[in-house]
Amino acid sequence: MSTRRDIFGSLCDGRLKFLQGEGVRHEWKWTKQILDDEFKGGFYLDENSEIIGSGCVAQVYKCNSGSNSVAVKILHPGIKSSIILDLDILESLANIFDSLPERTGVKWFAVGEAVEEFKGIMEGQIDMNCECSNLIRFRDYFKDCTKTVIFPTPDTNRTTESILVESYESGLPISSYFHSSPSVKKKLAQALITTFLRMVFTHSFIHCDLHPGNILVKPDGRLVFLDVGIVCELKENDRKNLRDLFKAVVFNQGYEAGLMIVDRAKREECEDKEKFAREIGKIIEEFHEQRSIGLTLGAVKIGSLLSRVLDLCRVHKVLLEPAMANVVLSTIVLEGVGRTLDPDLNLFKAATPFLLGT
Numbered sequence: 405m406s407t408r409r410d411i412f413g414s415l416c417d418g419r420l421k422f423l424q425g426e427g428v429r430h431e432w433k434w435t436k437q438i439l440d441d442e443f444k445g446g447f448y449l450d451e452n453s454e455i456i457g458s459g460c461v462a463q464v465y466k467c468n469s470g471s472n473s474v475a476v477k478i479l480h481p482g483i484k485s486s487i488i489l490d491l492d493i494l495e496s497l498a499n500i501f502d503s504l505p506e507r508t509g510v511k512w513f514a515v516g517e518a519v520e521e522f523k524g525i526m527e528g529q530i531d532m533n534c535e536c537s538n539l540i541r542f543r544d545y546f547k548d549c550t551k552t553v554i555f556p557t558p559d560t561n562r563t564t565e566s567i568l569v570e571s572y573e574s575g576l577p578i579s580s581y582f583h584s585s586p587s588v589k590k591k592l593a594q595a596l597i598t599t600f601l602r603m604v605f606t607h608s609f610i611h612c613d614l615h616p617g618n619i620l621v622k623p624d625g626r627l628v629f630l631d632v633g634i635v636c637e638l639k640e641n642d643r644k645n646l647r648d649l650f651k652a653v654v655f656n657q658g659y660e661a662g663l664m665i666v667d668r669a670k671r672e673e674c675e676d677k678e679k680f681a682r683e684i685g686k687i688i689e690e691f692h693e694q695r696s697i698g699l700t701l702g703a704v705k706i707g708s709l710l711s712r713v714l715d716l717c718r719v720h721k722v723l724l725e726p727a728m729a730n731v732v733l734s735t736i737v738l739e740g741v742g743r744t745l746d747p748d749l750n751l752f753k754a755a756t757p758f759l760l761g762t
Contacts, residue, residue, distance in 0.1 A: 429458045434481045435465075442564045449476050457617075459631070461529055466572050473572035475556065477532065484530050491526060494519050514723055521636075521727060525612070529633040532568035536560060538632040539570065545607045552595050554628045573628045575620030582744055593746035595627055597754050600738050604731065605647055605758035608638040612734045616741055636730040641668045645724065646731065649713060651759050654752045658688025665713075671723040680720040687712050706751060707736030 432451045439447045453467040456475065461483055465476045498519040528534035536558040543555045559569040581592055596619070603610045611618075613634040620628035638646070645665050652661035662681030666674050674680050691709055710732040717724055742749060 427458045427460055429455060430463055430480050435463070435478050438478055438566050442567055443562075447562075448474075461633070462532075462568075474559065475570050475572045477535075477568040477570070479530060479532070479566045487526055487530055491519075491523050495523070513718065521730070525634055525636070525730070528635070531565050532563055533565055535568050535631075535633040536563045536570075538635050541609060542611070542629070542632060545609065546599075546602075549599075549602075550626075552626055553599050554622070554626055555632070556628070556630065573620060573622070573630070575622045575628050577616050578619040578621050578627070578741065578745075579616035581621055586746075589745040590749070591625065592621065592627070593742050593749045594754070595625075596738070596745070597742055597749060597751065599627065599629075600734075601755050601758050604638070605643070605755075608640075608643045610636050610638070610731060610734055612636050612730050614734060614738050614741070619741070636727045636734075638727055638731065641670070642724060642728050642731075644668060646728070647759055649710070650752065650755050652684075652688045653691050653709070654756060654759065656688060656692040658685030658692075661685075661688070665717070665724075666722055669717075669722045669724060673721040676720075680716065680722065683716055683720075684713065687716070705739070707732065707739045710735060 435449070436451075439449060448469050449465055449467050453465040453476075455463060456466045457464040458480075460480075462477045462479050465478070466473055467476060468474075498516045501513075501515045528538075539555055539558045540560075543557065546553050546555065554573060556570040556573050562569040578592065578596070581588060600610075600614070611629060611632055611634075613631055614629070618629065618631045620630065622628060645668055648661045648664050652658045659681045662684030663677065665684065666672055666677050666680060687709065714724070714728065714732060716722075742751075
């Protein structure tokens with residue numbers, strides 16, 4: 405809700421916006437305890453260091469390291485044990501759910517696998533070494549895009565399980581530009597969508613927490629992507645399915661895409677593949693009919709399209725990887741930001757080079 409300004413309007417500028425980086429802060433004594441445990445007190449952070457953000461998992465400080473400024477991200481007290489307990493409860497519930505009789509059809513919800521996927525994501529978020537590794541990968545994938553996209557540089561020598569040290573990147577949250585001139589917003593929307601499409605279709609490695617608080621804009625217009633603790637990585641089959649689904653919308657080939665989804669499914673007991681393919685085709689036709697007004701972010705709800713396709717897969721017992729749901733959620737979040745910036749952006753025109761491999 406905090407990311408969908410296009411739906412919830414002023415609510416997103418009120419209390420909900422604080423969820424994007426202004427959560428409850430922990431006291432200095434906890435930070436000092438972690439620094440003493442990890443570095444025996446030898447560190448450049450002190451009680452007067454500026455707190456620049458606090459999310460649900462960690463608190464971020466800005467401090468000087470020689471001639472450079474760095475951001476130091478430190479986990480909140482008790483967050484690890486709290487999340488581990490929550491995950492244990494979820495696993496227990498998933499085991500109960502998955503043990504129900506097969507006739508109930510619950511296995512096509514893939515609850516156990518979904519919880520396992522979620523568990524991996526959350527465990528990665530409470531280990532700063534994982535976020536450090538993610539930063540290294542993103543920086544490598546986008547090393548030829550530094551004129552438009554920046555990921556902070558991690559300090560691998562000073563990063564531990566509880567502490568992430570990275571370069572401090574100045575800039576304003578992208579939400580600060582929601583009321584800028586149309587030309588500025590259009591440029592930002594294009595850069596944002598292009599970056600996301602590259603994550604999905606080129607690298608299959610996706611930042612899954614792209615709310616406005618994690619996207620900064622530098623004075624020169626470059627985008628800075630922060631907080632890469634939550635990521636998902638698509639397997640080859642799912643990447644092909646997603647690409648073919650986008651192609652189907654662009655070229656109105658929903659029936660063919662439906663058949664391919666079944667053929668590439670992780671597991672399927674589809675009783676009528678033809679019907680499944682026709683229903684996928686019907687969804688695609690609905691969106692394709694909007695070509696007369698343009699396949700823009702304002703006209704096409706791509707998050708809704710993907711959600712409906714996943715729902716059809718469940719009904720027809722076509723099981724895809726749980727990571728696909730993460731892509732859908734990420735798309736829905738990003739769709740809201742993109743539509744606020746530029747509702748006239750043609751998403752499928754932007755996607756075509758990636759779909760055709762050019």
